[in-house]
Amino acid sequence: MLQSFLTESEVAISQKLLEDGYVISPVDNLPGLNEIRKMIVELACHHLKIDYPSDPEHFLNHIHDLVTVENLNSLRLAIFRGMNDLSWLRPTYFSLGRSNLFSLVGNELAMQNRVNPSIQLPMDNSSLLDIHSDIFSGETPFQVVQWLPLVSVSGKKSMFILSPEKSKAVVKNLKDIGDMPSVYEVVQQDLKWLDIPYGHVLIFDSSCLHGNVVNDSLESRWSLNCRFTGLFTPYTSYEKKLGSFYLPITTRAATKIGIRYVEPGGFKE
Template sequence: MNISRPDCFEALEESPLVSDFLGKGYVILPTENSEGLHAIRELVADTVSETLNISPTKSPEDLLNNIHLYVGAESLNDLRLEVIQTLRSTPWVRPTYYSLVLEALHTLVGNELAMQRGLGLSVQLPNDSSSLLPIHADVWDGDSPFEVVVWVPLVDCFKTKSMYILPIGSDRSYQMVMSDHQNGSAEDLYASVSGDLEFLKIDFGSILIFTQTVMHGNRINIEDETRWSLNCRFKSALSPYADKKLGEFFEFVNLRPASRIGLDYRLPEGFSE
């Protein structure tokens, strides 16, 4: 008897999102919740204008792009912490952040997830060298290789106003021979891979998801606008953890009932001997 069945084993492999992510180590895609993204940007812009006492006449985009006209590198961190505090204490922000790329995360990572508890915020003023992230892969410094970063620009990002990434093909060839370069500085490492790096063009409304096992970082922003981006890590809930622990750094979202029962279950005395 011929039974027709859906090609449910092949469907994932044929998804362009999957082949893109496996091919490059990152994807850039339109948000699934534009209204939510605008609400997050407005919350950030409102917090910034309140903190700096700027009358809210500019659009959120204008205000954020031009914030270097109001704040210098010396007080930038206070402003950043104020915004982070607002984001972390506003209950709708985390679920909204998740909803920005929920379907994509379910395809790329899984449908029961661990999500970073507090969102990260990066602000790069033009020509400011005080808050740079030299080339790195977070996995070298205690992050789990199962994590992805969901990176959300709040303004259009391009060239040095954005971040750069080494696509996974070049990255893996390089990491294989990296021990030959062990004594070099981050700047030497940057120089040796710079020909293959991509500075990502990501407009507001688009979202970057990348594996932090590939090398990435940023340079001094020599464009004439300020960069604002949010970042948050996600991993499959039951994949191995590294230094960033469940409960401290990560929190389950969408944990399924079978996993809840499984995690709570203890064998009766005597069965484990």
């Protein structure tokens, strides 16, 4: 006999996301991750007109030897376009965190229509994401972000997050604290810098305050991100609604039966 509808592991991982605001786990599909990284290195090499490197990890970590801050955005755009043209990218990206996404979000999901790449060169202050909550920019609070490093990240080569409890307290008093740089000063001591080795994936609550600062390591950071939400959640933003920004990915048979159901007709008015 059972007293809980959720399994023990589902309860544990849900508690972790609710308390810490994030979950880091080994990917469910390591060969898929390796293919994604290989494809990104290929796109970068094609853009830079160079041969595929013998050590892809070293190539990514040291991309700042080949690209300047000024040329970085055109590389990022070439990768964004190239990878999002591939029909296997989104299903494979989803497969990396599939089991956790099913436990944390649900088994009928909608996924952002694009996967976004981010590259941060050492000491580059031109592409920073200041401390923020995604909900400030019109995202639904019913979502998580799946964030994937393509190289191992830690410290300021990675991103930071503030716990849900502390984020809530800060957001509540935002008016009194002032602008976002002041918020960063206030919460700096409480931020958690996420150590994520290659082969692991992060799922986080983007209503928690998060962001990055200047990457003070000697290596470049490469990451991908994409949002997931339950198929049947409120879509309050006109811009970020289901059918355009979010697309259904795991619609189940009972939902299809419901959608296809036709009311009895033929009655006279």
